[in-house]
Amino acid sequence: MTFKPAKWPRKLRSQDWLGGASKDAIYRRGWMMNQGFPPDVFDGRPVIGICNTWSELTPCNAHLRDLAERVKNGIWEAGGFPVEFPVFSPSETTLRPTAMLHRNLCAMDVEEALRGKCIDGVVLMAGCDKTTPALLMGAASVDIPAIMVSGGPMLNGYFQGEQLGSGTHLRKFRAAVKAGEMTSEEFVASEAAMARSPGSCNTMGTASTMASMAEALGMALSGNAAIPAVDSRRRMMSQITGRRIVQMVKDDLKPSDILTKDAFENAIRTNGAIGGSTNAVIHLLAIAGRMGVDLTLDDWDRCGKDVPTIVNLMPSGKYLMEEFFYAGGLPVVIKRLGEMGLLHNDAITVNGTGIWDEVKDVQNWNEDVILPTDQALTSSGGIAVLRGNLAPNGAVLKPSAASPDLMVHKGRAVVFDSIEDYKARVDSDDLDIDETCIMVLKYCGPKGYPGMAEVGDMVLPAKLLKRGIQDIIRLSDARMSGTAYGTVVLHTSPEAAAGGPLAIVQDGDMIELDVPARRLHLDISDEEMAARLAAWENPVERPNGGWTQLYFDTVEGADKGADLSFLVGHRGKVVKRESH
Numbered sequence: 001m002t003f004k005p006a007k008w009p010r011k012l013r014s015q016d017w018l019g020g021a022s023k024d025a026i027y028r029r030g031w032m033m034n035q036g037f038p039p040d041v042f043d044g045r046p047v048i049g050i051c052n053t054w055s056e057l058t059p060c061n062a063h064l065r066d067l068a069e070r071v072k073n074g075i076w077e078a079g080g081f082p083v084e085f086p087v088f089s090p091s092e093t094t095l096r097p098t099a100m101l102h103r104n105l106c107a108m109d110v111e112e113a114l115r116g117k118c119i120d121g122v123v124l125m126a127g128c129d130k131t132t133p134a135l136l137m138g139a140a141s142v143d144i145p146a147i148m149v150s151g152g153p154m155l156n157g158y159f160q161g162e163q164l165g166s167g168t169h170l171r172k173f174r175a176a177v178k179a180g181e182m183t184s185e186e187f188v189a190s191e192a193a194m195a196r197s198p199g200s201c202n203t204m205g206t207a208s209t210m211a212s213m214a215e216a217l218g219m220a221l222s223g224n225a226a227i228p229a230v231d232s233r234r235r236m237m238s239q240i241t242g243r244r245i246v247q248m249v250k251d252d253l254k255p256s257d258i259l260t261k262d263a264f265e266n267a268i269r270t271n272g273a274i275g276g277s278t279n280a281v282i283h284l285l286a287i288a289g290r291m292g293v294d295l296t297l298d299d300w301d302r303c304g305k306d307v308p309t310i311v312n313l314m315p316s317g318k319y320l321m322e323e324f325f326y327a328g329g330l331p332v333v334i335k336r337l338g339e340m341g342l343l344h345n346d347a348i349t350v351n352g353t354g355i356w357d358e359v360k361d362v363q364n365w366n367e368d369v370i371l372p373t374d375q376a377l378t379s380s381g382g383i384a385v386l387r388g389n390l391a392p393n394g395a396v397l398k399p400s401a402a403s404p405d406l407m408v409h410k411g412r413a414v415v416f417d418s419i420e421d422y423k424a425r426v427d428s429d430d431l432d433i434d435e436t437c438i439m440v441l442k443y444c445g446p447k448g449y450p451g452m453a454e455v456g457d458m459v460l461p462a463k464l465l466k467r468g469i470q471d472i473i474r475l476s477d478a479r480m481s482g483t484a485y486g487t488v489v490l491h492t493s494p495e496a497a498a499g500g501p502l503a504i505v506q507d508g509d510m511i512e513l514d515v516p517a518r519r520l521h522l523d524i525s526d527e528e529m530a531a532r533l534a535a536w537e538n539p540v541e542r543p544n545g546g547w548t549q550l551y552f553d554t555v556e557g558a559d560k561g562a563d564l565s566f567l568v569g570h571r572g573k574v575v576k577r578e579s580h
Contacts (some may be wrong), residue, residue, distance in 0.1 A: 001259070001344075001345045001347065001348055001354070002346075002348075002352075003142075003251075003253060003348050003352050004256055004360055005250070005251035005252070005253070005352065006250070006251055006252035006329065007252040008251070009398045010109070011044070012044065012046060012047070012120045012146070012249065013118075013120050014118045014119060014406060015047075015049040016093075016118075016120055016421060017118030018032075018042045018047070019042075019044065019250060022569075024359075025096065025324045028118065029042050029565070031520060032097070033283065036338055037081075038213065038268070039080045039094055042289070045052050045079055045081055046079070046080040046081065046120045046124065046245075046246050046249040046250065047080070047081045047083060047118060047119050047120050047122060047453070048075045048081065048082050048083070048120065048121050048123065048192065048206065048242075048245050048249070049084075049085060049113075049114065049119035049121070049122040049123070050068050050071055050072065050075075050082055050083065050084040050085070050115060050122070050123050050125060050444065051085060051087055051110060051113065051114070051122050051123065051124050051125060051135060051138075051139075051371070052064055052068050052070070052084055052085070052087070052125045053086075053088075053089040053125060053126055053127070053128070053135070054066070054086065054088055054089070055088060055089040055123070055129040055316065056179060057089070057091055057094050057095075057127050057142070057417070058089040058090070058091035058127075058131070058400045059094070059128075059195070060091075060093075060127040060128035060129075060131075060151060060191045060199065060200035060201075060207060060281055061089060061091075061092055061125075061126070061127040061128050061131060062150055062198060062218075063151060063153055063198035063199070063229055063230075063404065064125050064127065066235075067125065067149065067151065067210070067235065067236075067238040068084055069389060070127060070236075070239040070242065071123050071125070071149065071234045071238045071239065071241060071242040072165065073239050073241040073242060074179075074238070074242020074243040074244075075123075075242040075243070075245065075246055075502075075506055076242075076243060077239075077242070077243055077247060078242070078243040078244075078246035078247065080242075080245070080246035080249070082242070082420070083117075083119065083124070083484075085113060085117070086374075087106060087109040087110050087113060087138075088105055088106045088109045088133075089106070089128070089131060090102040090103055090105070090106050090130045090131065090134065091128055091538055092128050092129045092130065092206075095122065095343045095399050097449060097450075097453060098449060098451040098452065098453035098454065099128070099129060099130045100130060100446075100451045100453065100454075100479065100549060100562070101132060101449075101450060101451025101548070102130070102135060102195050102451075102547075103134045103137075103283075103286075103450075103562075104134070104304055104399045104551065104555070104562075104563055104564050105551075105566070106130065106131065106135070106138075107133075107134040107135075107137035107138045107141075107286075107290075107361055107447060107563075107567075107572055108138070108567070109138070110124075110134060110135050110138025110139065110240055111137075111138040111139075111141045111142055111567075112180065112401065113138075114138060114142040114144060114500065116267070119144070120144065120249045121144055121145035121146065121147075121245045121246070121248055121249040122139060122144065122145070122146045122147075122245070123145065123146075123147055123148075123149060123241060123242060123245050123289060124136065124146055124148040124149070124219075125148075125149060125151070125448070126148060126150060126151070126210075126214075126553040127150055127151030127152070127207060127211075127229075128151075128200060128207055128280065129200075129202045129205075129206040129207050129210065132148070132207070132213070132214055132235055132283075132402060133210060133243075133275065133284075133286060133287060133374075134212060135148065136148065136214065136217075136219060136255075136287050136512070137275055137286055137287050137290045137563070138289045138290075139255055140255050140256075140259060140287055140290040141290045141567065142257050143247045143254050143256050144250075144254060145248040145253055146219070146245075146253055146254070146255055147219065147241055147245045148219050148220040148224070149221075149224060149237060149238050150200075150211040150214065150220065150224055150225060151198075151199060151200060151229055151234075152199050152200070152226075152228050152229035152230075152234045153200050153202045153207070153226070153228055153229060153320075153322070154166065154195060154196065154198060154199030154201070154202050154228070154229055154230075154320035155171070155202065155228060155229075155230060155322060156196045156320045156323075157193045157194045157195065157339035158196075159163075159189075159190045159193035159370070160186075160548040162274075162345060163194055164194050164200040164203050164316065165197045165201075165202060165203040165267040165314035165320055165483065166188070166194050166195055166205070166275050166314075166483065166522060167203055167205050167481050167482075167483025167484070168203050168205075168314045168315045168483045168484070168485065169190070170194060170483075171457070171459070171484055171485075172485070173190055173412060174184075174187070174459060174464055175365055175459055175460065175470075176461065178207035178427070178460075178462045178465050178466075178469075179462065179465035179466050180466060184448070190279060190288055193449035195440035195576055197228075197229065197230050197561060198229060198230055198489070199229030199230065200228045200229070201321075201481045201482070202320045202321045202322065203276070203313060203314040203315055203320060203321070203482070203533065204274055204275055204276060204311065204313040204315070204321070204324075204482065205276040205277060205315075205481060205482035205483035206279040206280070206481065206483075207481075207483035207533070208225065208226070208280065208321050208420040209271065209280050210271060210277075210278040210279075210283060210325065210483050211225040211226075212225040212226075212271070212276060212330050213267045213271065213276070213280055213283070213284060213577060215261060215268070215330050215334075215353075215532050216263075216267040216270035216271075216334060217258065217263045217264065217266070217267045217287075218258045218263050218266075218267050218347055218348060218355055219255070219258060219259070219349075219350060219352070220241075220350065221240065221241055221244065221350060222236065222238070222331050222349070222351070222355075222358040223329055223330070224241075225329060225330045226235055226321055226324050226325035226329035226330055226511070227325055227329070228321070228322055228339075230288075231325075236467070238245075238307055240547055244350060244351070246253060248350060249478075250342070250351075251352060251374065252519070253348075253350065255355050256291065256297060257347065257348055257426065257539070258347075258348050258350065259287065259288070259291045259293065260293065260347065260348075261293050261294070261295070261342035262346075262347045263266075263344070263347045263348075264284060264293060264295050264299070264513060265303050266334075266337070266344055266347055266355065267300065267306060267335055268284070268299065268300055268304050268335060268342070268382065269303050269307050269342045269382070270330070270334060270337065271304065271383070272303075272304040272305075272307030272308075272309065272382030272383070272384070273307050273308065273309060273310050273333050273336065273337060274309070274313070274333060275309040275311055275313065275315075275316035275317065275377065275381055275383060275398075275400040275401070276482070277481075277482025278383060278396050278397075278398050278479065278480065278482070278490055278491070278556070279399075279481075279482055280383075280482075281300055281383055281396055281491065282296070282345055282452075282479070282491065282561055282562050283561070284485075284503055284556055284561075285297075285559075285560060286443060286559030286561030286562065286563040287561075289561050289568040290427075290563070290567065290568070291332065296477065296557055296559075297385045297393075297394040297396075298385070299397075300382070300385055301382070301383070301384070301385035301518065302382050302383070302439065303372045303381020303530075305380055305382050305384070306342075306379075306385055307342060307380070307381050307382045307552055308377075308378065308379050308380070309374030309376055309377040309378045309381030309400040310333065310336060310369055310370055310373060310377070310381075311324065311333060311369070311370055312369055312370070312373075312377060313333070314483070314486040315371075315401055315482075315483055316377055316398075316400040316401050316485070317377055318368075319368075319369050319511070323366065323369045324369055326366065326369075327361055327364060327365050327366035327369040327370050327511070328363060328364050328365050328366075328370065330356065330544065331362040331363045331364070332359075332362050332370050333357065333358040333370060334420040335359040335360060335362055335562050336370075336373070338356050338359065338360070339376070340366075340562040341393060343355070343356065346374065353512035353534065356372050356520075358424075363502040368538045377400055378399055378400045380399055381399060381417055382399075382402045382543070383396050383397070383398060384396065384397045384398075384515050385518060386515070386518050386520040387515070387518060387519070387520065388476075388512075388519050388520040388521040388522075388530060389501060389521055389522055389526075390492065390501050390502065390505070390511065390520045390521060390522040391492045391493060391500075391502075391520045392436070392493075392494070392500075393493035393494055393502070393559040394493050395475075395489050395490070395491055395492040395493065395558060396486070396488065396490050396491045397488065397489050397490070397514055397515060398482065399515065400490070401484070401486065401488075402471075402486065402487040402488070402515075403471045403486070403487050406455070406471065406472070406473055406487040406513070407487070407512050407513070407515040407516065408513070408514050408515065408516065408537055409432050409436075409438075409473055409512075410510060410511070410512045410513075410516075410523075411436050411437050411438040411439050411472075411473060411511060411513075412436065412438065412508060412509070412510060412511075413437070413438055413440045413505050413506065413508065413509040413510070414431070414432070414440065414507060415440045415442070415483055415505055415506060415507050415509075415512050416435045416439070416440065416441045416442065416458075417442050417444050417539070418444075419441065419449075419453070419455050420442055422441055422458060422478070424460070425462050426459070426462075427461055427463075428528040429463070431461055431463070432507075433461055433463070434464070434526055435464060435467075435469045435472050435512050436472075437472060438472070438473040438475055438511045438513070439458055439472065439473070439474045439475065440461075440474075440476065440502070440505050440511075441456065441458060441474070441475070441476035441477075441478060441537065442476070442477070442496040442503060443456065443474055443477070443495075443496045443497050443503075443540055444456070444477055444478035444493060444495075444496075444559075445478065445491075445492075445493075445495025445496065445497055445498070445558060446478035446551075446555045446556075446557065447495060447497040447498060447540060447552055448477060448495055448497035448540050448564045449478070450543065450548060450551060451452030451494075451551070451556075451559065452477075452478060452479050452504075452562060453478060454477065454478070454479045454480050454481045454484075455476070455478045455479075455486070456474065456478035456479055456480040456489075456490045456570060457474065457480035457481065457484035457486055457488050458476075459473050460472060471486045471487055471509075472487070472512055473487045473488075473489065474486065474487070474488045474489065474491065475488075475489040475502075475511065476488075476490060476492060476502075477490075477491065477492040477495035477500070478490060478491075478557070479491065479500055479558075481496040481531045489513065489520065491558040491559070492520075492539045492558075493557045493558050493559040495556055495557065497540040498557065499538065499540060501529065503532070503533075503536055503538075504529070504532035504533055504536055505522060505544065507515070508579065509522060509524060510522065511523065512577065519553065549563070550564075554566055556568065
């Protein structure tokens with residue numbers, strides 16, 4: 001696969017807004033000049049948007065204003081004209097009821113900003129979990145030259161002599177408190193140590209996974225994913241990214257040149273090798289849908305099932321993103337995939353070259369962090385896609401974070417009809433549960449929650465934790481954080497609120513999980529299944545107005561990426577009609 005650059009110089013898109021001596025052009029240039037921009041910046045040079053998800057209410061992204069200035073420096077150096085603009089910033093840590101409810105809203109914001117503004121290319125600035133896929137979705141829909149720079153992970157945390165993984169240790173310590181192994185005072189004292197610098201989660205959580213996906217897809221410069229937020233090289237990467245986007249505009253190198261089926265297959269295999277988040281499944285399906293690429297859950301299973309997990313990072317392994325960067329970062333992993341014959345070497349990146357050319361000479365500086373293949377955490381590290389009468393459209397499980405002894409299991413269902421029901425009863429002495437049971441949570445999918453919150457990794461009942469039980473199978477239509485761990489079956493589709501079989505599971509039903517066979521089965525007859533579904537009444541009410549109602553009415557299932565149905569597969573044309 002080769003890319004042929006466009007001819008330069010040529011008239012750019014921004015000149016439809018800013019060029020010439022018409023009333024509208026003078027109107028627009030005049031208002032832009034009130035910021036102090038001199039007349040010669042409107043001379044036809046590339047106008048580069050900086051799409052920034054900075055917000056003090058999105059802690060992962062609170063340092064992006066500084067990085068944006070570095071991006072601007074690079075754009076000016078390369079002969080472009082930088083203009084920064086904000087978009088909605090869905091924060092994983094502060095936004096209720098869940099940031100996933102607003103990923104598509106952010107993507108729409110990005111799409112309409114790119115479509116309607118006088119820019120020729122864009123630098124996408126992301127960090128927190130949903131901001132990366134949202135920006136890539138919006139950029140894919142408009143298809144002007146685009147490149148991503150991530151905010152980077154925070155530094156390692158330390159508490160009482162123990163290295164802390166953000167999110168991962170939050171869950172570990174919460175369980176320890178319930179088990180009586182840690183005091184509430186110690187739990188509170190640990191909070192300042194968990195997030196001790198700017199940046200996103202320092203584990204291989206969803207933020208770092210999606211930064212890795214952007215790089216593996218070819219939408220970010222090689223090496224972008226792992227540089228810590230406070231490392232000087234993060235600022236360097238931002239400035240170099242600013243330079244690169246100017247050349248991408250001159251070459252007319254667009255997302256449609258980069259986001260091919262081969263690129264998505266590279267990303268899926270990369271996710272398996274890094275032990276990446278299950279959230280990558282939903283996000284890559286959504287990005288591919290915007291691009292018009294035919295990507296399905298079957299592709300996830302086909303491409304990922306034979307990929308070894310070689311990155312020894314929490315929550316699957318031992319280390320954190322800081323060590324991953326020092327070991328060589330994602331380029332080492334991508335090179336290893338190429339050496340195993342698991343990489344489409346000629347997939348084009350934002351550099352306009354094949355991805356193999358960018359990684360072929362990198363070195364692994366720590367084989368305890370990026371493991372030799374024969375010492376992989378698991379030989380089958382990709383996301384397992386399960387099907388059966390309980391999940392006709394699929395469900396997912398992350399083998400590298402699961403307990404090997406539970407990968408084939410039959411257990412009695414203990415059912416919670418909502419997250420509120422779970423919270424009210426999970427620690428009750430009357431709860432009839434033991435380590436052989438399967439915890440089932442309903443109505444937490446895209447429509448059910450709404451927004452498909454990260455509640456699938458239910459903390460075990462206190463009575464089990466006090467006995468030293470650390471993991472049992474948990475099953476839901478929800479998601480879980482990329483920082484979480486355990487034998488957790490997620491994204492069960494169709495979801496309960498859409499009338500999927502999950503809705504009619506009852507206490508005491510027997511459920512079979514067979515991960516090697518990719519099977520998830522509810523042990524009732526077809527006749528009983530049909531009778532229960534016929535008698536089922538949906539307890540989920542349609543939201544009354546606003547964004548949530550639009551989302552509820554149009555969101556697709558998790559198996560299709562949970563995007564809005566009217567946005568899938570469309571790449572609308574740029575608005576050219578005059579505003580006056």
